[in-house]
Amino acid sequence: MSVLPEVGQIHSMVVCDEVTRTQIVQYAGVSGDFSPLHTDEPAARSAGKASIMGHGMMTMALSSRVVTSWFGIESLRTFSARFTAPVWPGDRLTTTATIAAVDIHGSCARVQITLKTTNDDGRLVLHGDAAVAIDFGSKPK
Numbered sequence: 001m002s003v004l005p006e007v008g009q010i011h012s013m014v015v016c017d018e019v020t021r022t023q024i025v026q027y028a029g030v031s032g033d034f035s036p037l038h039t040d041e042p043a044a045r046s047a048g049k050a051s052i053m054g055h056g057m058m059t060m061a062l063s064s065r066v067v068t069s070w071f072g073i074e075s076l077r078t079f080s081a082r083f084t085a086p087v088w089p090g091d092r093l094t095t096t097a098t099i100a101a102v103d104i105h106g107s108c109a110r111v112q113i114t115l116k117t118t119n120d121d122g123r124l125v126l127h128g129d130a131a132v133a134i135d136f137g138s139k140p141k
Contacts, residue, residue, distance in 0.1 A: 004109055004136055005099045011070045012096040015062040015117070019054050019091045027058040054087035059126050063117045066095040071111070071132045081115070081128035092120040097130070107137020 016023075028034050036043035037053055044052045060081045067076060087093065094117065101112040110133055117126035 004102055004104075004134065005111060007099050007102060009099045010096060011066060012094060013066050013069065014092060015065045015095045016091075016093040019087055019089055019093065021052060021089045024052055024054050024058065024089065027055050031055060031057060033057075049086070051088055054089075054091075056081075056083040056126075059083065059087050059093070059117065060128070062093055063095045063115055063126050063128060064130070066097045066115065067113060067130045067132065070097065071134065075132040075134060076130065077110070077133050078131040079128065080130075081126050083125065084127055085119075085123050085125045087119065087125050091125075093125070094118055094120075095126075100129075107135060109134045109136060 025039055028039050033055055037047060037049060038055055039052060041052055060079070063081065064076070064079055067079070096116050098114045099111060100114045103110045103112075110131055113130040113132065115126070115128040115130060116124060117128075118124055
């Protein structure tokens, strides 16, 4: 990236068109988290849930797409998140990244980013922070 982002600049994208039950169960297999809240519909309902729900870490992974599509995966240095509401099958997830700070150190910059992921009802399901490192002094060969 040759141009530094500016504080307040926003990038938003749909990170998942539709969360599916298959996607949730596949994530359980990859993560090893087979909690009945994620994999067993009757157990989730008996626990008072409307359905099985997506893993928080799955939501975090999907949300990271907005940062990696903007700056590249190689630039990502830190990423943290707080899960604020469940993600359900059928949810469409949109993540908005806002540049919170740009700290320049020589020909490198550390960019702090605030993330908010919402479902199709506009409900906040994730609030997070990320940092990327940009070397804006080197020229591609």
